[in-house]
Each structure stands twice: as structure tokens, then as C-alpha cells.
Amino acid sequence: MQINTIIFDLGGVLIDWNPEYVFLDAFHGDRKKMLWFFETICTSDWNENQDAGYPLAKATQDLVEKFPDYEHYIKLFYGSWENMLGGEIEATVEILKNLIASKKYKIVALTNWSSETFPIAQKQFEFLQWFEGIVVSGDEKTRKPFKEIYNITLERFNIIPENSVFIDDNLRNIEAANALGINGIHFKNPAELIQQLKTYNIYV
Incomplete structure (x- = not known):
């Protein structure tokens, strides 16, 4: 060969690259709550959809409409994306x-x-x-x-x-x-x- x-x-x-660099602080060190957020709201499947070309602003708005109580955290995902680069x-x-x-x-x-x-x-x-x-x-x-x-x-x-x-x-x-x-x-x-x-x- x-x-x-x-x-x-x-x-x-x-x-x-790791979103924990942003969200562990956002959830005040509560790893269990952070992992729930990644498994339920800003999931890997959701993020991969943007990797395939879906607009970030539209993806964010989609989740905010679905989970309005978590608007701050949802907007943080791409709003603080640069801080996920380690x-x-x-x-x-x-x-x-x-x-x-x-x-x-x-x-x-x-x-x-x-x-x-x-x-x-x-x-x-x-x-x-x-x-x-x-x-x-x-x-x-x-x-x-x-x-x-x-x-x-x-x-x-x-x-x-x-x-x-x-x-x-x-x-x-x-x-x-x-x-x-x-x-x-x-x-x-x-x-x-x-x-x-x-x-x-x-x-x-």
C-alpha cells in the first residue's frame, strides 16, 4: 500500500474545541445541569445541522422559540463561540x-x-x-x-x-x-x- x-x-x-469552556461557567460549575442542557437543548445534532450550512441566527431563533426559558443560554452558544476554542x-x-x-x-x-x-x-x-x-x-x-x-x-x-x-x-x-x-x-x-x-x- x-x-x-x-x-x-x-x-x-x-x-x-469544547463548549464546556463557556457553559461550565454559565451554569456556575453545575456539570449535571450543563450536560442536561447539551443533551436536551443545544444538542450535538443541532450543532451539526449548522455544520451542514444551516444559518446560525435561524438555528438560535428556532431553539429560543422552542425553549424560551433558556434564551440566554441558547444565545450564548454562538454568541460566545470563540471562547469555546481552547x-x-x-x-x-x-x-x-x-x-x-x-x-x-x-x-x-x-x-x-x-x-x-x-x-x-x-x-x-x-x-x-x-x-x-x-x-x-x-x-x-x-x-x-x-x-x-x-x-x-x-x-x-x-x-x-x-x-x-x-x-x-x-x-x-x-x-x-x-x-x-x-x-x-x-x-x-x-x-x-x-x-x-x-x-x-x-x-x-
Whole structure:
């Protein structure tokens, strides 16, 4: 197997993003109440809908109408979105840097991210300029794990699935990539990623 392309997810792999950074304070340290809010109101499914291109303002208003008692907290989700960015995951960024420096691979990114908030990340993280290209779900009006976004990535960058490796922290997204013939690495931490890359004869 000759790997010539590496596809990186961003959030959870290269960028630390976590709504708890905002909401644990908003709920005065009450983790149980915060988790209830994420499971019932500002759910991951709701947020992923915006990753697929649904307008943030409309999504916020939809929830406010449904849960008016939680208007303040609902508006906080995208109103304080930038504060959910915890910074870059330095050890993974170092891996990325070394892979690019080797000049052996085409390196692109595939991310579930709202097109409205992604420019904020682009300004904050210099390494986002290092990629040959980035497929942003919000721009494409679809998202992982739907096959359309993988096919967009493959076609846009002329990638042969069997010659590529996709790194993502969500196992669901890896399984979807595998179904299309893309080799997947389920990211857990940078040290383990180095070992997983070695199984594809990729050394950093």
C-alpha cells in the first residue's frame, strides 16, 4: 500500500474545541445541569445541522422559540463561540508540520464546521494555511459522515481512496470513510497517532 495523501480532521485532532469552556461557567460549575442542557437543548445534532450550512441566527431563533426559558443560554452558544476554542493541540500540529516538511504527501483537511465560524478559526490558527486545501462542511452544505462530503474531497484533490489516510477523532466518521475505501485512523491522542501512522509506513 502506497500512501500519498493524508486527510486531517480539525476539531478534536488539531484544534481543541469544547463548549464546556463557556457553559461550565454559565451554569456556575453545575456539570449535571450543563450536560442536561447539551443533551436536551443545544444538542450535538443541532450543532451539526449548522455544520451542514444551516444559518446560525435561524438555528438560535428556532431553539429560543422552542425553549424560551433558556434564551440566554441558547444565545450564548454562538454568541460566545470563540471562547469555546481552547487552542491548538500542539503535539498534533507538530506531526502535521513534520509531514508537510517531508514533502512526501498531499495534505488536506476535511472538517465539520459552520462556514460562519470557520473564518474565526482561520484568523486564530496559522497552521490552517499549511494545507493544500480544506473542505469545510458548511461551505458544501453537507457533512461527515455523509458520503457526499468524502466524494467532494476525493474529487477536488484528485485523491485515490486506497492511497489515502483519513485521521478523525469520531469513529463514526472513520467508518464512513472506510466504506468508501479510504484508510482510517481513529485519533485518540498524538502519541498513539504516531504509532498508527507507522502501520502505513508513515514516519514523523
